[in-house]
Amino acid sequence: MRDWYLLYCKRSEQERAVINLxxxxxxxxxxxxxxEKIVRGKRCECFEPLFPSYVFVTFDSEQLSFTTVRSTRGVADFIRQGALPQIVSEELVYNLMLNEDNNSYEHMFESLPQQGDKLILEQGKFKGLDAIYQEADGEKRSFMLINLLGKQVKVSVENTDLIKNKD
Structure with missing residues (x-):
């Protein structure tokens, strides 16, 4: 039986890990x-991992050992529950595949504020500060302008730390 597992990969080495696996x-x-990103001053659409640094993997453990998988270039380790690699639901993986095929992830980014929207950060190290939304940022997902010591500073903030519209 081939179970699905979740691997944690070294930063920005998901593709290397996938090729080697x-x-x-x-x-x-x-x-x-x-x-959408700005690359070399031009706006373009790029593919980015939905879960940066993570790869789902399935293999026959009789033909390929856990040690071999863990030692593959680009892989840091399995996500574990105690000493054993955590088994991921096959249904979860196939639902992710289905949603990707149907472009169902687009709705995740529709709820982001628009450039210039005024917000209050609800969590994280900048909790309670007023912010102005600037743009989406790959892994972190949002750049914000916050006031620190009377000066506007551009910081990258997790989307989970956002959003309470300031009226």
Whole structure:
């Protein structure tokens, strides 16, 4: 039986891990979303991992050992429950695949504020500060302008730390 597992990869090495695991006979999956970014001064649409640094993997443990998978270039380790790698629901992985095929992740980014929206940060190290939304930022997902010591400073903030519209 082939169970699905979740791997934590070294920063920005998901593709390397997937290529090397594929060569060894493992099936890998990491969902990606299309994100608008400014690259070299031009706006473009780029693919980014939905879960940065994480890859779902399934393999036959009789043909490929856990140690071999963990030692693959780009892989840091399995996500574990105690000493054993955590098994991920097959249904979860296939639902992620289905949503990616149907572009169902787009709704996740529709709820982001628009540039210039005034907000109050609800969590994190900047909790309670007034902020002005600037733009989406790959991994962190949002750049905000906050007032620190009477000066506006641009910081990157997790979307979970946002959003309480300031009236």
């Amino acid at each position: 594929d060569r060894q006979g493992a099936e890998c999956y990491y969902p990606q979303v299309v994100v």
